[in-house]
Amino acid sequence: MGNFLRVALLSCFVISCSDGDLQIETIDFDSVTVQSCDSPQPDTSNLLFKLNTSESLILELQSGALNNGVVGDTITTESAVPGQSKLTYRIFDDNVSTNYFCDDVPPVSPIVLDEIEAQDGLVIIETMANEDSTSFIHTISLSGVSFVTESGERITNLSINEFGEVTTAVPD
Template identity: 50%
Template sequence: MKKGVLLVFAVSMLNCSSGDLQIETLDFNTASIQYCGSLTTATQVFFKLNDREALILELQSGLLQNVPSENTISSAIPSQSQLRYRAFSGTVDSGYFCDDVPPVDPVVIEEISAAEGNVLISTIQNPSDTTQFEHTISLEGVSFVNAAGERLTNLALEDFGQIITVED
């Protein structure tokens, strides 16, 4: 009898959550970078959608400039720029972020803000069209912490994407 109780206890301990985040990986590498309205250097909110998930990047004001960068420009998360992960109850599309009146469905079932990391931006001027500037946005050292204090740092989020702005 003792062995049976001990076996049940051992099996139940193996099935219990160890307190880790429910989200094991964040992979938005195949998702394209999106934004609302016309893209300019004043655009600050960018997002990537992956079925029932979204990765939302809010850049600090003035970070994008139509000037080639000699060095990579860095913005600290969360003190200067913000990065959020959201999980939804259903498939999400750009209307959720861009419509004047956001849809009621899908519902956000989880939101986690990045507690640390950096946004890195390098800008080059298009040599064949000098009015265009290509901005490569990367993420470095991103760590998400949920409300329970659990940390997720093993992420595949390094390349956020590229955008092109046009000189005014």
């Protein structure tokens, strides 16, 4: 009986030991403001990101996804992830700042501990002119986003439905 107990305890210890992999329980960026280095432009690709202490959610919109449309109309544009646009989740070893994305030469710190690209999803952009028709407001949301880690684990606890709003100027 004593040998059985030792083997059982040793088995529990071996099974419960971490192999050093990061365990991602949830990805929550709904309450975080969207940022960009430069003012977003229609008819070009745009890099938008959200920072949450030591995490980031990076959206690379395909060229033309921010479609200005016509003043008075609301238009909806869709962009597939990963085929047309790219959505990436990163975990850093320390707090990350806007400088990490916007400096010509990225800082050496913080270090990326893990990077996961979305394997499926849809970027939905609703565009309409503001009240005085001087700019277009693009409301960006995400639908059906699926992240899969290198070990094949699917991250399902996502709070990233509303990515945010960006504005572009109405052309002269």
